[in-house]
Amino acid sequence: MYLVDSNVLIEAKNRYYAFDNAPGFWEWLERAHRAGCVFSIEKVEEELLRGDDELAKWAQGHHSFFRQLDQRTTQYFSRLSEWARSQNFKPAALHEFTAEAADYLLVAFAAAHSCTLVTNEVPVKPP
Secondary structure, three states: OEEEOHHHHHHHHHHHOOOOOOHHHHHHHHHHHHOOOEEEEHHHHHHHHOOOOHHHHHHHHOHHHEEOOOHHHHOOHHHHHHHHHHOOOOHHHHHHHHOOOHHHHHHHHHHHHOOEEEOOOOOOOOO
């Protein structure tokens, strides 16, 4: 199963798979979701709904694409927080990651449900 970050959907809409240029991508995404292969979480839906664009409208019409967090996911919060604290992150970055941001929740959900997390996030190399 593939768990999709908001940046993947935003980038798809803005660059390669605009709704008017590549409707087949969005149709494929819906088919893959119905087949149980791809989805996201409600926090990502919240991020998308903040926009005033076609992607926000798409998210409104595809509520089932976004899953709720469950107890299995919350069981990974402390382990994930401990891992984050053990890294050499600056305090601001650590706070941003663990403050109920979508990235933290996506990682926990992916770990709890053995999903492959699909994201455009890349590590920042220290200077």
